[in-house]
Amino acid sequence: MSPSLTGKVAIVTGSSRSIGAAIAKRLASLGANVVINYISSASAAQAVADEINNQGVGKAIIIKADVGSLQENRHLVEETLRQFGRIDILVLNAGVMENNVLQDVTEENFDKHFNTNVKGPLFLVQTVSPHLSSGGRVIFFSTSLTRASTVPPNYLIYASTKGAVEQFSRVLAKDLGARGITVNTVSPGPTDTDLFRQGKTEQQINFFKGLHPQKRLGTAEEVSNVVSFLVSEDASWVNGQTILINGALLCELSGIA
Numbered sequence: 227m228s229p230s231l232t233g234k235v236a237i238v239t240g241s242s243r244s245i246g247a248a249i250a251k252r253l254a255s256l257g258a259n260v261v262i263n264y265i266s267s268a269s270a271a272q273a274v275a276d277e278i279n280n281q282g283v284g285k286a287i288i289i290k291a292d293v294g295s296l297q298e299n300r301h302l303v304e305e306t307l308r309q310f311g312r313i314d315i316l317v318l319n320a321g322v323m324e325n326n327v328l329q330d331v332t333e334e335n336f337d338k339h340f341n342t343n344v345k346g347p348l349f350l351v352q353t354v355s356p357h358l359s360s361g362g363r364v365i366f367f368s369t370s371l372t373r374a375s376t377v378p379p380n381y382l383i384y385a386s387t388k389g390a391v392e393q394f395s396r397v398l399a400k401d402l403g404a405r406g407i408t409v410n411t412v413s414p415g416p417t418d419t420d421l422f423r424q425g426k427t428e429q430q431i432n433f434f435k436g437l438h439p440q441k442r443l444g445t446a447e448e449v450s451n452v453v454s455f456l457v458s459e460d461a462s463w464v465n466g467q468t469i470l471i472n473g474a475l476l477c478e479l480s481g482i483a
C-alpha cells in the first residue's frame with residue numbers, strides 16, 4: 227500500500243496536462259492537498275482540479291503562474307500559503323522543449339528554456355525553502371538524454387537545461403538535507419505527452435518506441451508513481467539522486483536528429 231500524504235501540501239508546477247497532471251492526481255489520491263499550476267491552459271487546469279476535488283480525498287486549487295518569472299513564482303508561493311497554510315512538497319515538473327540546432331538557436335529560444343527549465347525551478351526552491359520543514363521534499367525534472375554518451379544536435383539547449391538541474395539537485399541535497407529535506411531528480415525517457423509528440427512524425431515516434439524492450443513509450447502515470455514514492459516518508463533516505471524512469475531505454479539516440 228502507498229504511504230499516505232494526508233496533511234501534506236504539494237505544489238506541482240505545470241500540472242494542467244501530461245506528467246504534471248498525473249502527479250497532481252496521484253498525490254491527491256494519497257491525501258495531499260495540491261496546487262495545480264499552469265501558464266496558458268486554464269480549462270485543462272480546471273478539469274484536473276475538478277477531477278481531484280470530485281474524488282474527495284486531497285483538495286486541489288489552481289494558481290496561474292509563469293514559473294520562468296521570479297515575480298510570478300513569488301505569487302505562486304504566497305497564494306499557496308494563503309490558501310493551504312503550508313508547503314511540504316515541491317515538484318518542479320513544468321518544462322519546455324523546442325528543439326533547434328546551433329545555427330537556429332535564438333536568444334529568445336535560449337532564454338525561454340533557461341528561464342522555465344533552470345532559473346524558475348532554482349528560485350522557486352529558494353522561495354519555498356524557508357517554508358519547508360523536516361520531511362520536506364523537492365523533485366527536479368531532467369531527461370534520460372543526459373545519460374546518452376552523445377545527444378542529437380537539435381537537443382542542444384533542452385539537454386543543457388536538464389544537465390543544470392541535475393547539478394542543482396546534487397548540491398541542494400546537501401544544503402537542504404541538513405534540515406531533513408530531500409532533493410532528488412527524476413529523469414523520464416520518452417513519455418507519451420504533448421511535449422514528446424510535438425514536431426515528431428509517426429515514424430520518429432515509432433523509432434523511440436523501438437528503443438525500449440517493450441516497444442512502447444512510457445506513460446505519465448508511470449512517472450507519477452515514482453514521484454509519489456520519492457515524496458513519501460518511505461523515501462526519507464533517498465537524497466541527491468537522479469532516478470531514471472525509462473523502461474530500460476537504449477540511450478544511444480544517434481539515429482533521430
Ligand SMILES: NC(=O)c1ccc[n+]([C@@H]2O[C@H](COP(=O)([O-])OP(=O)(O)OC[C@H]3O[C@@H](n4cnc5c(N)ncnc54)[C@H](OP(=O)(O)O)[C@@H]3O)[C@@H](O)[C@H]2O)c1
Nearest residue numbers: 240242243244245264265266267292293321417419421422
Ligand atoms: N514527455 C517526455 O518524453 C519527457 C521526457 C523527459 C523529461 N520530461 C520532462 O518532464 C516534464 C513534463 O513534461 P511533459 O511531457 O508533461 O510536458 P508537456 O506535455 O509540454 O506539459 C507541460 C506542462 O508544463 C506547463 N508549463 C509550461 N511552461 C510553463 C511555465 N513557464 N509556467 C508554468 N507552467 C508551464 C504546461 O502548462 P500549460 O498547459 O498552461 O501550457 C503544462 O502543464 C518536463 O520538465 C520535461 O522536460 C518529459
